[in-house]
Amino acid sequence: MNHWYMLTLTGADRPGIVARVTQALFEQGMNLGEASMLRLGGNFTIMMMVSGEQEANAVEAALRPVAGELGLSLHVDPMDGGLHRHVVPNLMVRVSGADRAGIVARVTGVLAENGFNILDLESDVAGTSERPVYLMQIAGIATRPLEDLETALAPLREEGIEVNLSPVETLVG
Amino acid sequence: MEPLPILTIPDERLKQVSEPVTGFDDELRAFVEQLEFTRRRGPAAVGIAAPQVGRFQRICIVDCSNTRKPVPNHGNLVLINPEITHWEGYEVGREGCLSVPDYTGNVIRATQIRLKAFDPYGEEHEYEMEGFEARAVQHEIDHLDGILFIDRVVSRRTDLFKRKVYR
Numbered sequence: 001m002n003h004w005y006m007l008t009l010t011g012a013d014r015p016g017i018v019a020r021v022t023q024a025l026f027e028q029g030m031n032l033g034e035a036s037m038l039r040l041g042g043n044f045t046i047m048m049m050v051s052g053e054q055e056a057n058a059v060e061a062a063l064r065p066v067a068g069e070l071g072l073s074l075h076v077d078p079m080d081g082g083l084h085r086h087v088v089p090n091l092m093v094r095v096s097g098a099d100r101a102g103i104v105a106r107v108t109g110v111l112a113e114n115g116f117n118i119l120d121l122e123s124d125v126a127g128t129s130e131r132p133v134y135l136m137q138i139a140g141i142a143t144r145p146l147e148d149l150e151t152a153l154a155p156l157r158e159e160g161i162e163v164n165l166s167p168v169e170t171l172v173g
Numbered sequence: 174m175e176p177l178p179i180l181t182i183p184d185e186r187l188k189q190v191s192e193p194v195t196g197f198d199d200e201l202r203a204f205v206e207q208l209e210f211t212r213r214r215g216p217a218a219v220g221i222a223a224p225q226v227g228r229f230q231r232i233c234i235v236d237c238s239n240t241r242k243p244v245p246n247h248g249n250l251v252l253i254n255p256e257i258t259h260w261e262g263y264e265v266g267r268e269g270c271l272s273v274p275d276y277t278g279n280v281i282r283a284t285q286i287r288l289k290a291f292d293p294y295g296e297e298h299e300y301e302m303e304g305f306e307a308r309a310v311q312h313e314i315d316h317l318d319g320i321l322f323i324d325r326v327v328s329r330r331t332d333l334f335k336r337k338v339y340r
Contacts, residue, residue, distance in 0.1 A: 169242060171268045
């Protein structure tokens with residue numbers, strides 16, 4: 001029987017992580033699905049769907065040596081779900097402001113109260129260590145009119161958090 | 174009328190460069206009608222290009238008159254041998270494609286273009302367009318050159334908002 005697993009691997013960034021990890025999976029006859037891999041704060045992070053006949057412990061055993069050699073922490077979680085379940089965002093939320101505790105919680109709290117579903121969130125701290133600036137881009141699905149979200153977010157703007165909403169119209173051609 | 178079958182990736186024919194139209198005849202106009210019928214039958218496509226249905230001629234249709242939020246547009250445009258003569262500005266926008274099922278991605282396109290194209294009767298027209306419609310035209314002309322939007326997708330970390338601030 002075919003199973004889907006969510007693999008999580010993180011560790012100090014260096015060249016060759018993706019090649020080594022995916023080679024090990026290939027040798028196990030596993031297939032890759034959707035993945036997100038990126039460098040965060042000098043670490044390389046992998047979240048990747050893989051599928052195969054193996055049980056979770058066999059997947060983990062196959063990856064353990066590679067993860068050990070590369071100094072990566074490894075998790076293998078059985079998951080429900082599969083491919084071809086994409087949903088298309090209809091709203092982008094861009095946030096920027098002086099970095100301070102609670103920006104993300106404030107903004108996403110308001111969004112959640114208004115039924116907004118986050119599909120993709122990227123955030124970064126730019127600026128300098130003396131004057132850090134927090135930046136965030138969120139793509140998601142709004143089920144209420146943009147004007148309602150604007151009203152709900154207005155108090156945050158008064159606190160100096162810049163929040164921009166822009167509808168996403170996906171072009172199909 | 175039946176919709177024409179749409180080529181989907183990884184069909185190599187989608188990479189073919191299409192030839193200019195030389196004869197503006199009834200056969201061409203009948204094909205354009207079929208192409209338009211196919212566009213309307215697809216899942217909400219604002220554009221379609223002849224090579225997507227296996228005809229490798231420089232013909233495409235763009236119609237941005239029926240978007241969720243209205244955008245500036247020139248109505249239903251049949252563009253034959255289209256040529257972009259001027260580009261200006263750039264922005265990121267999300268695109269999908271009838272030939273690339275179940276995938277959307279962000280692509281950088283010019284925000285304003287000037288365009289020359291013939292209509293199905295062989296008459297030449299010039300257009301100035303912006304935003305979503307300009308994006309649709311660029312997407313369709315890419316098809317005529319064998320290019321798909323997946324060849325132009327930018328990284329999820331590529332965001333003009335950031336660049337504008339820290340250029």
